[in-house]
Every structure is written in structure tokens, then in C-alpha cells.
Amino acid sequence: xxxxxxxxxxxxxxxxxxxxxxxxxxxxxxxxxxxxxxxxxxxxxxxxxxxxxxxxxxxxxxxxxxxxxxxxxxxxxxxxxxxxxxxxxxxxxxxxxxxxxxxxxxxxxxx
Amino acid sequence: xxxxxxxxxxxxxxxxxxxxxxxxxxxxxxxxxxxxxxxxxxxxxxxxxxxxxxxxxxxxxxxxxxxxxxxxxxxxxxxxxxxxxxxxxxxxxxxxxxxxxxxxxxxxxxxxxxxxxxxxxxxx
Numbered sequence: 001x002x003x004x005x006x007x008x009x010x011x012x013x014x015x016x017x018x019x020x021x022x023x024x025x026x027x028x029x030x031x032x033x034x035x036x037x038x039x040x041x042x043x044x045x046x047x048x049x050x051x052x053x054x055x056x057x058x059x060x061x062x063x064x065x066x067x068x069x070x071x072x073x074x075x076x077x078x079x080x081x082x083x084x085x086x087x088x089x090x091x092x093x094x095x096x097x098x099x100x101x102x103x104x105x106x107x108x109x110x111x
Numbered sequence: 112x113x114x115x116x117x118x119x120x121x122x123x124x125x126x127x128x129x130x131x132x133x134x135x136x137x138x139x140x141x142x143x144x145x146x147x148x149x150x151x152x153x154x155x156x157x158x159x160x161x162x163x164x165x166x167x168x169x170x171x172x173x174x175x176x177x178x179x180x181x182x183x184x185x186x187x188x189x190x191x192x193x194x195x196x197x198x199x200x201x202x203x204x205x206x207x208x209x210x211x212x213x214x215x216x217x218x219x220x221x222x223x224x225x226x227x228x229x230x231x232x233x234x235x
Binding site: 031051 | 148222
């Protein structure tokens with residue numbers, strides 16, 4: 001099984017400041033088709049998860065451009081350039097290269 | 112718009128079974144599979160399995176092997192997930208998610224781009 005390890009697990013951020021979440025995989029996530037199936041999800045309190053980014057850095061429709069993704073192989077990062085109040089929630093990385101697995105989640109809160 | 116609408120909350124006793132439905136709309140149903148993911152209270156997300164809506168083929172996470180059945184009804188664009196021999200630690204919110212675009216025999220990798228609203232299952 002592929003284990004995804006996120007850090008930090010708790011992320012207090014001041015409004016307007018940047019935030020960064022790391023996701024490390026126990027196995028390489030590059031696939032034979034040349035893609036890397038690492039996705040990021042946001043789960044606001046009381047809501048279903050919402051996909052923000054797919055294949056490392058591609059933003060889903062409607063996702064603000066302050067969200068960006070980077071990385072390759074086993075190390076990946078989600079960055080928020082300027083945190084807004086609506087960004088509060090739990091962020092999960094998820095790999096779809098192998099049988100799916102999720103990171104433990106990072107709880108972003110406003111300081 | 113693309114939407115997945117799930118059935119309502121359920122309460123079951125230990126040892127019983129539960130069947131959750133997920134009705135798709137706003138896209139061509141057989142062009143995508145469906146994954147099921149659950150979330151225990153205060154916990155993270157756990158993938159349970161995936162069904163190919165074209166032919167009914169399924170893949171399950173090892174821990175659910177023998178306890179979960181996923182089926183699909185193309186006439187109503189609905190997917191079902193049945194979990195048997197329920198235990199208290201099966202108490203969770205169960206989500207369906209559109210997953211893996213299907214191009215004939217070519218199936219994309221996992222991506223879960225659209226999610227249902229969730230179905231709470233309480234085992235007590």
C-alpha cells in the first residue's frame with residue numbers, strides 16, 4: 001500500500017499570509033503514461049471534499065489561482081499564496097497512480 | 112451541472128447490512144466509474160473501492176474484501192454500495208465520487224473529481 005504523509009497536520013495562518021502543505025509518498029507516483037496522479041482536496045467544515053488540483057498542478061474549474069501545486073516522484077507541495085477566511089478546512093493529498101490512498105489531512109485555521 | 116445525489120442517513124444494528132445509493136446526473140454516466148470513500152467521525156478519508164459503470168467490474172480495498180458489494184443500474188444512472196456484517200467502527204459518512212474516465216477499454220487513473228453529499232451510516 002502507498003502511504004502518504006502530510007505535514008504539518010495543523011496549520012494556523014494569518015489572513016493574507018502564505019501557507020504551504022507537504023505530502024510525501026512511500027512510493028513514486030509517476031505512471032507509465034507520463035503523468036503523476038497526485039491530487040489535492042479541500043474539505044470545509046460540514047462539507048464533502050472538493051478537488052482543488054489534479055495531476056500535481058492542474059487547477060479544477062472555479063479554483064482560485066492563489067492555490068498552486070508542485071512536486072514530482074515522492075515529494076509534493078500545495079501552496080496558498082494569500083490565505084482567505086474561506087480557505088479554513090482540512091486539506092488532503094490523494095494519490096491515484098496506485099490503488100488510491102489519502103494523506104492524514106492538514107487542518108488549516110486562521111490565527 | 113454534474114451532480115451525484117446520495118440516499119439518506121441510515122441506522123443499523125451490528126451484524127446487519129446497509130445499501131447506499133448514488134444517482135448521477137449532468138454527464139454521460141458510462142463515461143466515468145464511481146469510487147466509494149468513507150470518513151469515520153473526526154477522521155480522514157478512506158477509499159473503499161471502485162466500479163466500472165460500463166461492465167460492472169469492481170476493485171475493492173483489501174480490508175473490505177468479502178464485505179462490500181458495488182453494483183450499477185445504467186437505466187437510472189445509479190450506483191449502489193452494500194456493506195454487510197456491520198460493526199460499530201463502520202459508523203461513518205460514506206461518499207461516492209465520480210472517478211476514472213473510461214474510453215472504451217482505456218481507463219484513466221484515479222482522480223475523484225465530483226463528490227456526492229455523503230450518507231451518514233450509524234451502527235449501534
